[in-house]
Amino acid sequence: MDQNLKHSFVKQLEEHQNVVHKICRLYTRNQDAHNDLFQEITIQLWKAYPKFRGDAKFSTWMYRVALNTAITLYRKSKKGVATQEFEGVSFKIASEKYDDTIEEQLKLMYAAVKDLNDIDKALVFLYLEDKSYREISETMGISEVNARVKMNRIKEKLRKILNP
Amino acid sequence: MDQLELLKKQWQAREQELPKLSFDDIYPMILKKSSSVVKWILIASVIEIAIWIGLNFLIPESSKTINQGMGLSRAFTLVNVIHYTIFAGFIYLFYRNYQAINSTDTLKELMRKILKTRRTVRYFVYYNIGTSVLTLFAVNIYYYFNKEQLYGLLKATFPEGYAEVDLASFTSVFFISQIIVGILFIGFIALIYYLVYGLMLRRLKRNYVELKKMEV
Numbered sequence: 001m002d003q004n005l006k007h008s009f010v011k012q013l014e015e016h017q018n019v020v021h022k023i024c025r026l027y028t029r030n031q032d033a034h035n036d037l038f039q040e041i042t043i044q045l046w047k048a049y050p051k052f053r054g055d056a057k058f059s060t061w062m063y064r065v066a067l068n069t070a071i072t073l074y075r076k077s078k079k080g081v082a083t084q085e086f087e088g089v090s091f092k093i094a095s096e097k098y099d100d101t102i103e104e105q106l107k108l109m110y111a112a113v114k115d116l117n118d119i120d121k122a123l124v125f126l127y128l129e130d131k132s133y134r135e136i137s138e139t140m141g142i143s144e145v146n147a148r149v150k151m152n153r154i155k156e157k158l159r160k161i162l163n164p
Numbered sequence: 165m166d167q168l169e170l171l172k173k174q175w176q177a178r179e180q181e182l183p184k185l186s187f188d189d190i191y192p193m194i195l196k197k198s199s200s201v202v203k204w205i206l207i208a209s210v211i212e213i214a215i216w217i218g219l220n221f222l223i224p225e226s227s228k229t230i231n232q233g234m235g236l237s238r239a240f241t242l243v244n245v246i247h248y249t250i251f252a253g254f255i256y257l258f259y260r261n262y263q264a265i266n267s268t269d270t271l272k273e274l275m276r277k278i279l280k281t282r283r284t285v286r287y288f289v290y291y292n293i294g295t296s297v298l299t300l301f302a303v304n305i306y307y308y309f310n311k312e313q314l315y316g317l318l319k320a321t322f323p324e325g326y327a328e329v330d331l332a333s334f335t336s337v338f339f340i341s342q343i344i345v346g347i348l349f350i351g352f353i354a355l356i357y358y359l360v361y362g363l364m365l366r367r368l369k370r371n372y373v374e375l376k377k378m379e380v
Contacts, residue, residue: 010190017190021182038185039193044267046194051268065267068274071371073200073267106174109167118367119374122271124168128175141270142378150378155168162167 009049013042016059019129020066026114026121027070037074044069063126064139071118105162112161120154127151201364202265202278208360209258209285216292217251220244226321233317234310236303247295254288275372282365289357293350300346304339311335 013020020041024034045065052061113124119140126136133151137144231240261281269277307314315334319326326334 006191006194010187010194013190014185014187017185018179018182022179025182039196040198040200042190042193043196043198044200047198048267061268064270068267068269068271069200071271072274072278072368073202075199075201075204076367102170105167106171109171113171117374118371119271119378128172130172130176139270140375141272142375146378155166158168159166 005049009046012058013045013062016062019059019062022129023066023070023125026125027074027118033076037070040074041066041069044073060135063129063131067122067125067139071122108162109158112158116154120150123147123151124154124158201368202262204364205278205282206262208364209262209281212285212289212357213255213258216288220247229321230314230317231303233321234307234314236306243299250291254284254291258284258288272372272375275368275375278368279365279372282361286357286361289353293353296350297346300342304342308335308339314338 020038021034023041024037028034028037045062048065052058113121116124122140123136126139131139133144133147136151137147140147142150228237231237258281261277261284265274265277265281267274311334312331315326315331318334329337
């Protein structure tokens, strides 16, 4: 395949890799699985790349393929199941004086989001990424109203988990 | 403030904690082979189709001779022509469904298409199990009504095996063993199929149901 195409693809993915890492963190429970999923998402993105015409932003297009891969296409490998979980994402910002209770709450919230089912997690992820309900509905294939209603329900559910 | 809003506020600010892969880390990844569920579905489906087509060639010569002797060869030729035409139709449908799977579809559309691809193969297996049962019954009923002819024919074909057996015990042994073997065979296929299908698509199905629930 065209060398230039490969080059421009890898360049763009390198630039926007954060999106993929965030999805990998949410959908896997250890580093091995994270790397595995990252690899599979990269392959799927590359396979779909020739059809990417730049009518959407590269990053917008990525969300769809990456979430599709994490939720539907990726076959969870048995590799490294039962190993330790991520150390919990550190939410500390070194230079700032930080309130430990807030830090604790963030960790709990992140853990609660990680425990949601695959579909709810995708919705919350897009919400955290500050996507509009229109974009969320277009990525998931449900109506905007349904996305909004569902998101409100998930918020309520998370609130109950964290403030019993 | 609400905890989710808090997390959202911090979400973008903390990207520096994510791993950073270089161009040279990513480049080799695009050369690797995918191990996606679609690929496994394709492999499993091709194997299933191949097994059913293969089974048709495994019918022993002796059983063909007997069918011929019983005057069934014309009926079998007709059944086979219909059978293989339907096979071809299924393979075409399966291929078309498989081709339609696209990682850039919406999540729901992607799931629907994968399940549809699998469903086509499932119907193919049902069709095969169904026609096997039907053929088994039809042939045995025909044999039963022509059992003297069958008995004579088997005696002529396998002189050492059937010479000692009288017609009455031949009838019961022959038909009972036909039914038992038939049931075992079909049960075995159904079990394997259930295992393969269930294991591969459990997560996908669960997620699809979850997504469908949002629509009501």
